[in-house]
Amino acid sequence: xxxxxxxxxxxxxxxxxxxxxxxxxxxxxxxxxxxxxxxxxxxxxxxxxxxxxxxxxxxxxxxxxxxxxxxxxxxxxxxxxxxxxxxxxxxxxxxxxxxxxxxxxxxxxxxxxxxxxxxxxxxxxxxxxxxxxxxxxxxxxxxxxxxxxxxxxxxxxxxxxxxxxxxxxxxxxxxxxxxxxxxxxxxxxxxxxxxxxxxxxxxxxxxxxxxxxxxxxxxxxxxxxxxxxxxxxxxxxxxxxxxxxxxxxxxxxxxxxxxxxxxxxxxxxxxxxxxxxxxxxxxxxxxxxxxxxxxxxxxxxxxxxxxxx
Amino acid sequence: xxxxxxxxxxxxxxxxxxxxxxxxxxxxxxxxxxxxxxxxxxxxxxxxxxxxxxxxxxxxxxxxxxxxxxxxxxxxxxxxxxxxxxxxxxxxxxxxxxxxxxxxxxxxxxxxxxxxxxxxxxxxxxxxxxxxxxxxxxxxxxxxxxxxxxxxxxxxxxxxxxxxxxxxxxxxxxxxxxxxxxxxxxxxxxxxxxxxxxxxxxxxxxxxxxxxxxxxxxxxxxxxxxxxxxxxxxxxxxxxxxxxxxxxxxxxxxxxxxxxxxxxxxxxxxxxxxxxxxxxxxxxxxxxxxxxxxxxxxxxxxxxxxxxxxxxxxxxxxxxxxxxxxxxxxxxxxxxxxxxxxxxxxxxxxxxxxxxxxxxxxxxxxxxxxxxxxxxxxxxxxxxxxxxxxxxxxxxxxxxxxxxxxxxxxxxxxxxxxxxxx
Numbered sequence: 001x002x003x004x005x006x007x008x009x010x011x012x013x014x015x016x017x018x019x020x021x022x023x024x025x026x027x028x029x030x031x032x033x034x035x036x037x038x039x040x041x042x043x044x045x046x047x048x049x050x051x052x053x054x055x056x057x058x059x060x061x062x063x064x065x066x067x068x069x070x071x072x073x074x075x076x077x078x079x080x081x082x083x084x085x086x087x088x089x090x091x092x093x094x095x096x097x098x099x100x101x102x103x104x105x106x107x108x109x110x111x112x113x114x115x116x117x118x119x120x121x122x123x124x125x126x127x128x129x130x131x132x133x134x135x136x137x138x139x140x141x142x143x144x145x146x147x148x149x150x151x152x153x154x155x156x157x158x159x160x161x162x163x164x165x166x167x168x169x170x171x172x173x174x175x176x177x178x179x180x181x182x183x184x185x186x187x188x189x190x191x192x193x194x195x196x197x198x199x200x201x202x203x204x205x206x207x208x209x210x211x212x213x214x215x216x217x218x219x220x221x222x223x224x225x226x227x228x229x230x231x232x233x234x235x236x237x238x239x240x241x242x243x244x245x246x247x248x249x250x251x252x253x254x255x256x257x258x259x260x261x262x263x264x265x266x267x268x269x270x271x272x273x274x275x276x277x278x279x280x281x282x283x284x285x286x287x288x289x290x291x292x293x294x295x296x297x298x299x300x301x302x303x304x305x306x307x308x309x
Numbered sequence: 310x311x312x313x314x315x316x317x318x319x320x321x322x323x324x325x326x327x328x329x330x331x332x333x334x335x336x337x338x339x340x341x342x343x344x345x346x347x348x349x350x351x352x353x354x355x356x357x358x359x360x361x362x363x364x365x366x367x368x369x370x371x372x373x374x375x376x377x378x379x380x381x382x383x384x385x386x387x388x389x390x391x392x393x394x395x396x397x398x399x400x401x402x403x404x405x406x407x408x409x410x411x412x413x414x415x416x417x418x419x420x421x422x423x424x425x426x427x428x429x430x431x432x433x434x435x436x437x438x439x440x441x442x443x444x445x446x447x448x449x450x451x452x453x454x455x456x457x458x459x460x461x462x463x464x465x466x467x468x469x470x471x472x473x474x475x476x477x478x479x480x481x482x483x484x485x486x487x488x489x490x491x492x493x494x495x496x497x498x499x500x501x502x503x504x505x506x507x508x509x510x511x512x513x514x515x516x517x518x519x520x521x522x523x524x525x526x527x528x529x530x531x532x533x534x535x536x537x538x539x540x541x542x543x544x545x546x547x548x549x550x551x552x553x554x555x556x557x558x559x560x561x562x563x564x565x566x567x568x569x570x571x572x573x574x575x576x577x578x579x580x581x582x583x584x585x586x587x588x589x590x591x592x593x594x595x596x597x598x599x600x601x602x603x604x605x606x607x608x609x610x611x612x613x614x615x616x617x618x619x620x621x622x623x624x625x626x627x628x629x630x631x632x633x634x635x636x637x638x639x640x641x642x643x644x645x646x647x648x649x650x651x652x653x654x655x656x657x658x659x660x661x662x663x664x665x666x667x668x669x670x671x672x673x674x675x676x677x678x679x680x681x682x683x684x685x686x687x688x689x690x691x692x693x694x695x696x697x698x699x700x701x702x703x704x705x706x707x708x709x710x711x712x713x714x715x716x717x718x719x720x721x722x723x724x725x726x727x728x729x730x731x
Contacts, residue, residue, distance in 0.1 A: 003571045006596070010563035125393035127584060129616045138597065145597050220560045220588045222616050226391050230558050265564035269553075278565045279527055279554035 002143025007266045008259060009141070013150045013219070015258020016157035020212040021235035022242070022250040023164060024205030030181045030245040031201050033101065037108040038088055040232015041115035042081050042206050046213030047223040048119055050077035051128045058131045066133030070218065077210040084115075085206025086199055094195070112232075119225035130221045153215045160208060161251050167204075168247060177201060181245075241289050243299025252300060261285045380417075380424045380677050382407065382667065383445040384660070385438070385455030385465070388430035391558055391584045394612060394654055396457055399479055400428045401650040402660030403454045410668055418675050424668070431465070433458045433528075433557065442468040450474060451677050452667045454660055459483030459501075460529035466494045474679050475686050477666060479659035482606065482629065483533040487703040493679075495686065495700055497659050497666065497693070499629030499709030501534045504605055507711040507727045508534075508578070508627050509541020512603055516625075518575035522551040522600070524565060524589070526581035531557070534605045535580030542578075550574050555585060562589045563596070570598050582607035586626075587616030594620045601625065609714050609721060610655045621716045625724070630695050632712050632723040633658065638694040662693035 021043055028036045050073035057069045092111045096104045137148040168174035176197050179187035184194045216231065217223040234257065242253025264284035269277045292300060384403040386396035407426045415422045427450060429441040438461035445453060446468060453469055453476040456462040462481035469476040470491040477495045478486065484502050487494050512518050521542055525535035539549055550572040553565040566589070569577065577593060577600045579586050586608035593602065602624040609626035617624075633639040633653070642658055650657075669691050674682035691698045699707045710728045714721040 003567055006567045006570070007564060010561075010567060014561055014563070120389065120393070125388075125397055127394065127587075127612060127616055129618065132618050138595070145595065147595055216560075221591050221618065222560070222584075222588060224391060224584070226389070226393075227560070262564040262567075265553075266568040269568065277552060277554055278568070281554075281564070282556075 003266070005142045006144035007262045009144055009146055009150065011259030011262030012255060013153050013258070014262065015238075015255035016154055017212050017216055017219075017231075017254075018235050018238045018258055019251045019254025020157055020160060020208050020215075021231060022239040022254045023161070023247065024209050025236050025239040026242075026244050026247060026250040027177075027201050027205045029239070030247075031177065031184075031198060032093070032097075032104075033245075034093060034104050035108060035236070035244075036088075036093075036202075036205075037105075037232065037236075038092075038111040038115055039205065039209060040228035040230075040235065041112050041119070042084055042088075042228070043209040043213040043216070043231055044119060044223070044225060044228030045084055045115065046077040046081045046206075046210030047217040047227065048123050048128065048213075048225070049080045050074055050210075050214045051130060051217055051223050052123070053077075054131060054133070055128070058133060066135065069133055070214070074211065074214045077214055078207045081206040081210035081213075082203045085202040085209075089199055089202040094198075112228075116225055116228070123225055125225070128217075128223045130217050130223070132221075134218060149219055153219060156211065156215065160211060164204070164208070165247060173197070173200060237286070237289055240299055241292055243296075243302025246299070246301045249299055249301035256300075257285060257289075260288050378420050378422050380415075380422050380671070381448065381450040382424055382426055382664070383448075383450040383453040383455065384426055384428045385431050385441055385445070385453060385461075386428075386457040387433035387461075388428070390432045390434075392433050392457070392582055395582070395610070395656065396430070396433070398650075398654035398657045399455070399457050399660040401646070402479065402657030403664045404428075405646060405649065405657075406661045406664035406668075410664070415668065415672075417671055417677055422677070426664075429455075431456050431458075431461045433461055435460050435464045438462070438465040439468060441465075446472040446474060451679050452671075453477070454479060454663045454667065456481065457656065458528060458530055459486055459533065462486055463489070463529055466491055469493050473683070475667065475670075475683050477663040479663045480606075480656040481530070483529045484537075485529065485533065487705050491704070492687075493683065495666075495704040497663050497695065497698055497706050498606075498656070499711060500705055501530070501537050501605075503709055504627055504629055504711050505534050505537020506541045507713070508603060508605065509538045509543075509547075510545055511625075511627075511713060511727075512538075512576055512578070513542055513545035513547045516576065516601060516603075518601060519547050520550045520572070520574045521547050521576050521578060522553070522569045522572060522574035523549055523578045524553045524555060524562070524569075524580070526557045526559075526585055527554050528557050528581070530607065531580035531582075533580075535578065538578055538580065538605075555581070555589075557582060557585065559585060560588050562592050566592055566596050566598065570596055574598075574600050576601045576603055579604045579608060583610045583613040583616065587613050587621070590617045590624060591620045606655065611652060611721075612654060614716055614719060614721070622719070623716060625713060625715045626721075627711050627713050628655075629709055629711050630659075631710055631726060632714070635712075635723070635726070636695055637692065637697075642694045658694045662691075662695050662698060665693060666691050666698055 024039045053076040054069055054073035088111055092107050093104050135148045139146050176192045179192055180194050180197045188194050238253040238257040239250045242249030265278045265281035268280055384400050386399040388396045407424045411424055431438040431441050442465035457480050459481040462478045463486050470493045475493050480498055482501045484500050523535050525531040551569045586604050590602050604626040606628040609628040614621045646653055666689055670682045670686035671677050674685040676682055701707050710726050712726040713724040715724050
């Protein structure tokens with residue numbers, strides 16, 4: 001039982017990071033029908049920037065609690081990522097707004113490679129380690145272990161997801177985003193500046209990615225210029241699983257993918273009597289993804305197009 | 310060597326011109342993308358710059374070819390991706406050796422020679438490894454130092470063998486590499502059979518751990534080492550209570566570690582590299598698993614301690630060969646290398662020796678022709694930084710030792726060196 005609870009906790013923590021990144025994919029897709037493959041790299045840049053700031057503060061011997069130092073790093077990461085997100089859209093995607101759909105898609109892959117290599121030039125090939133300044137407390141819940149960092153990841157993710165949903169559903173900007181998603185031309189006629197809305201969408205998505213990046217590096221204790229690739233791939237799968245373009249779908253897809261991976265890796269060996277081992281964990285996760293897409297080609301919550309943003 | 314420089318320059322220009330016209334035509338005619346490529350002065354200037362760059366690239370290669378006395382040696386390792394730090398380290402090791410040889414002046418066959426080290430990136434990926442291997446062969450290299458990973462070295466070795474080009478891997482330890490019967494495959498590091506054996510016996514006999522969990526990263530290296538370890542541990546009377554798998558790109562091991570926790574092992578063995586070993590160790594502590602972590606040479610790096618921090622304390626890993634400070638030229642090498650490239654990650658001394666061994670064979674054969682110096686390479690008897698290098702019939706280095714290290718006070722401290730029976 002305690003093992004099962006532990007696997008669920010592992011899955012939820014992992015899944016909430018996937019969900020945060022998946023939100024960025026899904027927001028952009030909802031408005032532009034563009035799969036922004038560079039989003040994983042924005043997450044990586046968030047992690048790198050925050051670690052640079054945190055290491056600098058720790059190195060300078062600033063006498064502040066660890067949490068405050070990490071908050072400074074987070075703030076820097078959010079600001080830089082917002083800038084990166086805005087710049088990517090302005091330079092790489094906007095000139096191709098009316099081009100055939102393949103062109104921006106390939107550009108997105110290009111941007112991702114460019115960002116990776118810029119990061120490699122700036123931060124080098126080394127892994128960067130996260131200074132041990134965060135509280136390392138461990139708690140027992142139903143026999144399972146959960147750390148302070150894991151609790152923080154869960155709480156922050158839930159708050160951010162709620163905040164984003166409120167923003168999209170209730171605010172003026174959210175209404176403009178939903179209108180642009182339905183039809184940029186008509187929204188334009190109603191006085192919505194589509195360019196501003198699209199820029200803001202990228203900025204919002206990148207800010208979420210920055211938070212996810214900081215959380216990942218704090219959780220695993222390291223950052224590397226290559227870390228965005230796999231994370232981006234998993235988050236993209238999560239967005240597709242939940243129904244790309246749908247905010248609730250991205251959250252659901254992220255959490256589900258996390259839990260499925262975790263349970264798959266943990267139990268596949270015991271369930272098949274040792275025939276299949278944890279080497280099949282990704283196969284298991286993607287098998288479920290294919291199964292879902294076979295029966296619901298637009299993802300779990302994909303058909304509710306009206307609510308996408 | 311480029312035999313027809315003019316032809317290749319022409320080829321570049323024709324290709325570039327076709328591409329420009331093609332993109333321009335398609336985008337204007339079919340996609341109605343007039344605004345994308347409206348011909349302006351800027352485009353003309355860009356095209357001129359690109360043309361100049363292409364010409365420049367060709368010109369440089371032509372210039373090098375004119376000397377005629379250049380020895381091309383390939384160095385292959387992952388220069389991008391999660392193991393880029395180790396890959397660069399190998400390249401730097403080889404580069405240091407090559408620069409020293411060039412500076413000292415190299416005369417082969419009565420002519421003054423200059424070694425040109427061509428470094429390629431295989432991304433630790435078996436598929437890309439074969440592509441870059443073919444590229445090096447086509448480029449006319451006469452010897453290769455690499456690759457880093459066993460998984461990349463094994464498929465690439467077929468290509469070098471078909472081309473008759475000698476290959477010395479500084480760090481591929483999988484048994485399969487030299488067991489293919491290729492006369493061109495060599496390595497300067499002890500293989501996994503010896504290392505896995507030492508680790509297995511050490512775990513059971515010295516540490517007294519009887520319940521063992523094994524994780525590997527499913528690469529030729531990780532899996533091979535884990536298999537050899539399992540064999541030796543079982544033979545020594547231990548029970549393998551869990552066998553789990555991950556990948557060489559993962560950072561999350563919570564799920565498999567939780568599954569392992571249920572089996573309450575005394576020791577967790579990891580077959581893989583430091584980018585996985587460090588977070589794995591942290592997550593193991595985080596889950597409250599009270600087990601010794603044991604690993605191979607992929608884990609015995611400064612990076613592991615840096616990344617795992619305090620959680621690395623007390624963990625044990627092995628590395629083929631002697632400890633750097635116990636190597637015959639270890640201290641001098643460390644000073645030279647650190648002054649130029651910064652801290653040594655892991656295999657740089659082996660790449661350094663591999664380069665010297667290659668050139669040494671060329672000198673004795675008095676030829677840079679692979680067919681002529683290959684027999685001399687097999688007869689190598691060279692006193693290197695990492696030890697006395699001699700090859701057996703398979704191409705494995707003989708008389709290899711394996712050293713065990715433990716993390717104490719934030720640094721790897723040698724525990725003991727086990728000499729293999731050979």
